[in-house]
Amino acid sequence: MLKRVALWLRIALWWFFAKVNFGSKLGAALREGVARGTLVYVLQTRSVFDLLYFNYVFLKHRLPLAKWSNGPSTTWFMPMLHLLRRLFRRRSSLSEENALSEVISNGDAALIFLERPAASESESRAYSQRFLERLCELEAHSLESIVVAPLLIVWDRRSEEFRPSLLAGTFGTRQHPGFLRKVLGVIQNLWQPFFLMGAPHVQVCDLVPLSDFRPGTGEKASIRAEALRVQLLAQLEQERSTVIGPRFKKGAVIKREILADESVQSSLARLKETDSRSLEEITRVARENLNEIAADFSMLTVKLMAAALTPVWQNIYDGLEVDEEGLDRVRTAARDSSIVVVPSHKSHIDYLIISYIFFQYGLVPPHIAAGDNLDFPPIGSLFRRAGAFFIRRQIKDDPLYKLCLRLYLAKILSEGHGLEFFIEGGRSRTGKLMAPRFGMLRMIVDAFGEGTVDKVKIVPCAVTYERVIEGRSHQAEVQGAPKKQEHLGALLRSTKVLTSKNGRLYVTFGEILDLGEYMKRYEVEPVSPPEQQHALTQRLGYRLIYEINQAGTATPSALASLALLTLEGRRISRPRLLAAIGFTLDMLLRKGVRLSPSLQTALASKRAQLKAETVDEQEFDSTFLSGSSNASPSGVFAKLGQAVAEYIDEAIKGFSDGNLVEFTTVKGSQSDLNFFYGVPEKGRGELSYYKNTIVHNLVPDALLATALLEPGEPRIEVEPLMERTLLLSRLFKHEFFYEERAEFKNVFWRTFKEFEARGWLQLAEEPDAAVMITPETIDALTYFHRIVLTFLETYTLVAGELDHLQGRWVGEKDFIDHLKVTCQVRYHEGVVRYVETLAMPTFKNALRRFIEWGLVEDRTVQKRRKPSQQLRFVEGQEARWRETLNQLICLLRGRKKARQRVTRVD
Known part of the structure; x- marks a missing residue:
């Protein structure tokens, strides 16, 4: 490698390579190698472009340059004066192996290419194996350690073709190209970053200490060198697979292979035993089902969508905050396993954001399970090409469709593709996570249990929004408005959406679960009875919901919403609001809750002043929470709130722009005490959405x-x-x-x-x-x-109306409509205190709980050829019902009575 390059080349290298991302973590990994010993870089295929790129990036980041390489000569890229000196200087008589030994002995870095382009295995072995043997010999006699750093640069993000073309033998493949194909590929891919279509991806594989391959007494270095070669190639291949994915198969090939499988034919034959149709008809319908379901993934489509979405994200969000450490864990998991990404689901944006982030960070986007309501032209075809596969909303009564879906999921995972699905089933309208749906998770567990998939790792993922673009429609549906059949295309075409800022968007990752280890933990074998596997699936589903919650981000908008809705008073002064936010922050910090990067930065800058952990708990002053004191709040909570005030103000301004928060200023005073916030009735419901993102x-x-x-x-x-x-x-x-x-x-x-x-x-x-x-x-x-008062008020309201179900069957929808009207009447009468008590999802959860408690029974009846749920109060449960209702009423009214009780004691 060259310390200095010709001016023309310096300009060319900057133009070609400026957009190729070499992250700080990659530089840190190589510096760790330098600290551990003499560094030897390894690249798989000899390439002048790869050599020049790493020469450029090592100079830029002040990393050790390779003093020796078995790659192309860089003489002609020197500045003119250096070139002339090199041409007229006497060449070294050392062999290449001895030259390598001299460089390593001097403590300088070296670079080894393992293969020639489009060469056979024997030719590649002859090309580089002798250098690996020499390294093993040097390690055996050297006092200083030698550390090998495998390097990967992927110029073409397309995976290898399933059936290489006839010209591949001459020009090489996509990932192992010959010189001409390499030149064309580099030229083709270098312009893409300028059009926001992604950039070539660079990765440093795990460092390999050569001490692990030191020959033992009497052992030949060639044996250890062979083991070293196998490990290096395996690491490079694993890392490449996380970037480009498995060998490319068209969707039609995957569907054809599914139906051609003998076990699938046996499953269809067994299905015929309970189906009046012929096997040919069943096979035809299965083929139609697969056509309806299957994706037809294309990396080119992903690139085009990334280019189109980048300006959209820049326009509607103030930034995308990605958990890069979590993403590194995902990358590690993807090296040897099929990964299943399980994100939270709050917005239509969720369908796009995970794939977008995976692509931008050098991971293969997963295949995404989407509802068939998104399969409409032309969006449906575009989504299929981006990796989406479509599922019907109702599949309970169609065993053939369920079989086809299960077979498709198993095939995708067995081929090495990632999978993404939303375990909640639909978008949360309340901000909280919903209870898990087990259908797809059960199919994945079954595929693993049957041995179709060797290794599965499940990645919980939280997508957190400071403001969701569907906020108004979510709130309308929560309060009982008919559900709109909106879709992502309409949202992104909306002028209002495209011209509104919605704060930041956060993507974070929880603890990755190895499905095999999870089953062992609960002593469930792959061949266990279905009942055990189903019980494990339910436990796993709730575990994933918990992990998604743990991975969630506490944002300024969530903190502001919780304080605005929880503090008492018609209007809330700014110092009191900030002190309450500081109190909440202190609680979250003690619990280890993940804060948004902006909050972390703000607190870190004031850490010396805050020292929250040294607060004298016995001198706790809580008057600011009730507003019982006119004095301006002071102490650590006020300081915590002041530390993050800039970001709280930003969040509240966003709420104010949406008419969710009102400002009031008392004239004649410059004091903050006279600046007040208020939440109008119509704003409480939408603010509760953001409060609910951290309430758990x-x-x-x-x-x-x-x-x-x-x-x-x-x-x-x-x-x-x-x-x-x-x-x-x-x-x-x-x-x-x-x-x-x-x-x-x-x-x-x-x-x-x-x-x-x-x-x-x-x-x-x-x-x-x-x-x-x-x-x-x-x-x-x-x-x-x-x-939790609004939740308690909702459950108490539902419990109080259960007598409406006595002595008759009532349609669930009719009863929920009754609850809605009753809640509205009681709110206007002042019996119900909060407008957000009216919440359809909470009504349904309360009913489900009272059914489980045996106070209500339910049944399914066919009404106009559609299943309909009906409810009835369980006879003989009046005493339990009254007892439960009285307990809830006492808990609901506890605050006021507690004040009286404490006063009497005092």
Whole structure:
């Protein structure tokens, strides 16, 4: 490699290679290699373009240049004076192996190409194996370690063809091209970054310490060199596969192979036993089903879509924040496994964003499960080419369709493609994650259990929006408006959407689950009975929901929404709002919740001043939470809020532009105390969407606080307190999802000890072990109580109306309409306090819970050839119903009574 290159080449290299991304992590990996010993770079196929690129990038990032290489000569790329000196200088008489030894002995870097372009295996082995043998010999006698760094640069993101053309033997393949094909490929791909179509991808594989290949006593270096070669080629191939994917097969080939498989033919024959149609007819319908389902992936289409979407994202979002560490874990998982990406689903944008990010970061976009409502021309064809496959909404009564879908999923995974599906089934309209749907997950578990897929790793992924583009329609549907058949194409064509800023978008990744290890953990064998596998699927589904929640990002808009909706008062002063946000931030930090990068940066810059962890918990001042003091809030919570004020102001301005928040300023004063925020009635529902994106982090605190505030005697015994908290936990089973295998008692006592440590409750000594709360902390408990108050109010409303179902069957839709009208009437009467109590998804979750508790029974009847759900109150359960209703009413009203109780004690 050259320390200096000719001026013409310097300009050319900058023009060609400026857009090829060489991330800081790649440079850090190579510097780690330098720290560990003498560095030897390895590239797979000899190429002057690859050599010049790494020469350029090593100079740019001040990385060690290779003093020796078995690649093309760089003499003619020197500056003129250096070129003349080289031409007239006497050439070294050292052999290539000895020249390599001299460079390594001097502690300088070297570079080895493993193969010649379009060469046979024996020719490539003769070309480079002697150098690998020499490295092993040097390692055996050298005092300093030698570290091998396999390097990969992918100029063409298209995978190898399933059946190479006849010319491949002469001109090479896409990934191992000959000189002419390489020149054409580089020229073709270098202009694409300028049109936002992605860039060539560079990767540093895992460093290989040569000490692992040091020949033993009496062992030949050639044996160790052979093992080294195998490992290097395997690493490079694995890394390449994460970038380009498996060998390319057209969608038609995949469908044909599915139907031609003997096991598939046997499955169709077994299906005929319960089907009146002939085998030929069943096969024909299966072929039609596969045509309806299957994707027809094309990397060119992905490139074109990336080019089209980049300006769209820049226009509607202030930035895309990607969890790069999480993405590196995904890349590692994809090297040896089929990956299944399971994102949250809040917007139509979700269909595009994962594929876009994977492509931009050098990973193969997964095949995406999409509803057949998106399969309309021309969007449907475009999505198929980008990797989408389409699924009907209802497939329960069509066993042949279910079989075709299961076979297609198994085929995609077995071929090495990634898969993406939304475990919630549809988009969340409330901001919270919905309960998992198990259909596709069960098919994946079955495919793994049957041995169709060797290794599967599941990647939970959270896509978090500061503001969703469907916010208004989501809220309308939550309040009972008919569901609109909107689609992504219409949204992206909307002038309002394309001219609105919606804050930042965050994509983060949770703990990756190895399906094989997960099954072993629960002692479920691949050949276990279906009942065991189905039970495991349900457990896994809830685990994934939990992991997605854990991966979610707490954003400024979520913090602002929670404080605006939870603080009491018609208007909220700016200092009080910021102090409440600081209080919430402190809670989230203690729980290890992931904050948005902007919040992290703001807090890091003030870390020395804040020192939140040293706050004296016993001097906790919570008056700012209730607004009972006119003094401006001070202390660590106010400072925490002030630290992130810039981003909170930005979030609130976005809400104000959408008429969700109002500002009021009292004239004649310059003080912040006289600047107030208010939430109009029509804004509460939409703000609750953003509040709900982080509320799950505070649910254990909110449930315990609610149980503490229930009316009763001044001293609360531990057992009744635990029972009330357990009641709430079980009540909200379908609203909030808890840690897998987390026993209630452990969560209760963990939260209890946190409250005790902060002075929010006191536990008396044995024998009575009573719990006491103090007047100084009643406001903090009330703040937590109000976080889940709207959910509790909704469940209490539903419980109170169950007598409407007594003695007759009522259609579920009719009863929910009844609940909607009742809620609206009670709201205007002042009985229901919050407009967001009217929430159709929460009505349905409450009904589901009361069915499980045995207060309501349901049945399915055919109505106009369509299944219809009906409900009826269970006879003989009146006493249990009244008891449950009274418990909920007491919990709902606990805050006011608690104030009176604490005052009496004081």
